[in-house]
Amino acid sequence: MRNKRIIERNIIMTPPAEDENIFRSIGVEPIINCRGTFTIIGGSIERPEVLTAMKAASKHFVQYDELAEGVGKRLAEITGAEWGLIPAGCAAGLKHVTAACVTGGNPEKLIRIPDLTGLDKTQVIIPRSSRNTYDHAVRNIGIEIIMIDTPEELERAINPRTAMIYLNSGGASATGQPLSLEAIAAIAKPHKIPILVDAAAENLTIPPVHLERGADVVAYSGGKALCGPQGAGLVLGDKAILMSAWQASSPHHGPNRDNKISREEIMGMLAAVEAWTTRDHDGEWQTWLAYLGLITQQVSQIEGISTQVVEPTGTSNVAPTLEISWDPLALHITGEEVAENFARNAPRIAIGGRSAEGKTSIHVTPSQMQPGEAEIVAERIHAFLSETRSPKPVEMAAAAADIDGHWELTVEYFTSSSEHRLFLQQEGNWVQGMHQSDFSNQQINGTVEGSQVKLQSVAQHTADGVPFLFSGEINQDEMAGSIHLGEYLTARFTARRAHYNTVHRSVEIPGGPPLAT
Template sequence: MKKVGTLNRRELLKRGGVVGGVLALSPLLQEVAMAAPTMASAPAGGDGLRIGKRIYESIGVRPMINARGTFTIISGSLMLPEVRDAIDAAARHYVHLDELADAVGTRLAELTGAEFGLVSSGCSAGLTHATAACVAGGNPDLHVRIPDLAGFQKTEVIIPRHSRNVYEAAVSAVGVRVVEVNTRAELEAAIGPQTAMVYVMAGPRVDDSELHTRAIADITEPRGVPLLVDAAAEILTIPNVHLRNGATLVAYSGGKAIRGPQSAGLVLGREDLVRAAWVHSAPHHGFARGFKVGKEEAIGMLMAVEMWVRRDHDAEWAQWTSWLEHIASRVEKVRGVTTRIVQPTGLSNRTPSLRVLWNEKELRLSGSTAVSALDAGEPRIACSSTSSDGLTGVSITPYMMMPGDERTVANELYKLLKNPPPQPETPTLPPAVDLTGRWEVQIEYLASSSTHVFELTQQGNEVTGTHQGEFVSRTLSGTISDRQVRFRSNYPESNGDALSFTFTGTAGGQAMAGALDMGEYLAAKWSAKRRG
């Protein structure tokens, strides 16, 4: 197995990629995307679900070639054939789930070198169970009170600033108070009788900081404070790099590099805490009853780990590289297109990747438009946009592709680059109104509504200001052309949350209205009235 470092999945997440990308397409590509079958618009054929190669098409869903990576929104990875066989065999018998958890945990320990293991319903659930174990220690009197921690001794989780991220919601769901620290001195001062654990997200931000895993462990171990590492998108290192660096517990996604069930995850580490994490998970009652792991996922995840230690990782790497070389040799035939194979330096989403780059003005095609066109095409291809040295382009990730996909990706990308779709000119017009001032904004969600506030300043076509939401204010920026407006606000991830709103619509002197793209939270309608 190759020795590798770490890469944070937060830094790989491309917001505004395939999801919601239609808003950024040209009118022509919007027509293509709108014409493509979707769950809402495509007919199911009248016969309902049909088992076979076109199972998704039978209900109007378009499958895709995954040249983007193990993103949950595009269903992660494909289970290995051995995992599918194990799941099928497991589904044919009844077992007692406590007995199964004990046997699976023992076998995971043998395979990974950890003291014990747990299969959870995804890495996020594993983080929740691990937090509960550190808070309540398997005590059912405490368990049934979670997330109300009134009267508990362990009520706080310390998170270094470098590890604040959207996934920490799985930790705070237990009811703990998050304490943020930024230095060794702050960490030492924050630890007390109320400290349940310290949580970090694996990646270069941790490795390159003053509070790297070993440094944190040197402080927490003498004080008896557990250290939980979130390694969701990483490969499974054996012996485990995080446990060797002093972590008490480490959690993985099962449906990414390990290629187990998408709805499964792993928690490895100190036996008493991992066993306590099982006590705080389903099928036991209480707050985590919804995080149920069936016998099928448990056996499927175990088989994925069994296969991990048998797989020829060097041969897989060579195959991925050969696919990228094939794609590169094909698209480089287009004048002005250059390619570069990039080798990773970390453990997370560990795979080579291919950057395909070109001059946007010369080809009259941007990387983001190319990504959207490939997603709207047939066959449907998922990849990511990229840029480098003033060039635009796309990035191809091979490790979730299947044999033969490299030829399809090469051919479709070549055709797109050789004959880019026409891009109609959209000149910016002088603004018809001045939006400067305070606006009361009404947002209509799927099943509720909310009132927000814009404070806007307009200079020519540029609009800046603030967007006050339910609890926090965030910076807003955008443009107006004639009466067409486009505003974007971002609630940064640095505090553990991330919200990205894009407002588009039409403005008058006293009112505005249009569509709201909320990224992973889908869409809504908005309207605004001038106030004051």
């Protein structure tokens, strides 16, 4: 007889009522989203049509190749693209399309990825301006990145090994720029080099504007403007490329099997695209402005506060934003400090915060706010900014130690450790120097107040990077504390001052060339 684990009744989660927040049942405090469609706080609110489609799809089974065929055809009918594909997110779509351009739909090549030995298409061209933290999805296939800065460099870079060209939408690839999509297409098309455009955060245009401008394939996030499943994406364009991309994706075995998407998510994403064509976009915009108007009305009562609504003109992250600004010397608090307080204390609210010379501000983006939340946000901002605060101490506490010199660090990650080095120079409370991490050397700066040490650096890798925010205590020739790694969570560190044996040795400079080597 099989062993069965008996679970105590009191640790089984009782399904919450529809109006209750399910996250509190596991001890997680939810967030009012005034930042927009950031993945790390959940993306977007799924449309009712999406939830209905997902529930309907959950009741039946289907053969996935047949599902992909039906969905691809339907997406083509809706969008005007030749074909469509729904992957497990935009990044997965970039990965599948890269695999398609490398393999040409040949499964014997596919199952060798990421070892591209013997394959003829092994390079992807990316303008330097399009390098970004998301091009990991392209690099995951094992290709070699060729970076270019000018149209002339693009001409020279194209060769028989070129699999495709990857572009980030907007900015330097916008119409009229030297490396616009149109300019790149004019160079690439005669060589039959496909172009993939990453338009993750953009509004869907019908027909897709980037395909009309010269791209072969364009990829979108499902959990941003489209308000589809957070784990889904949308890829539109050349049918042959997208069939090869589907071949490279789950449920098929191979390098991209890990990017699995459910039948529920596929049909939910299709429903989101269909809903996009009938949504009252103007009405949504007016609702967002009404939320911001309510907040503006309340916070404008605070002396020294100014507000303005900024309406974007592009197609990426399209939503109005309320900027609430003030003189930090008048209210004795910065926008970043307000945002941090709101992030950590109930009711938790995700807002943006930034400072410039003589001005600080917070920013409210309403696109993912829900009915009733604007009142909560308005009251919270009004109450917090109305508090009387004393001026911050101008003088810092005297440093209790001098951390000048060379320090050997041990950084403890979850399952490993690394040896780093710091070369520091201290002037009073202020510290600057160099941080030598595993793969790079970077500037570091910070402060010493009493025995408290705070230092910051960023280990860069192309368009990506890892922040190191050290916070610790110094005790004579030792330091210890924590490291905040941004989105990569935290680590611990211990440090020891390096000591050297002093050697005095004179230096002799030869009077001419050597007579022996």
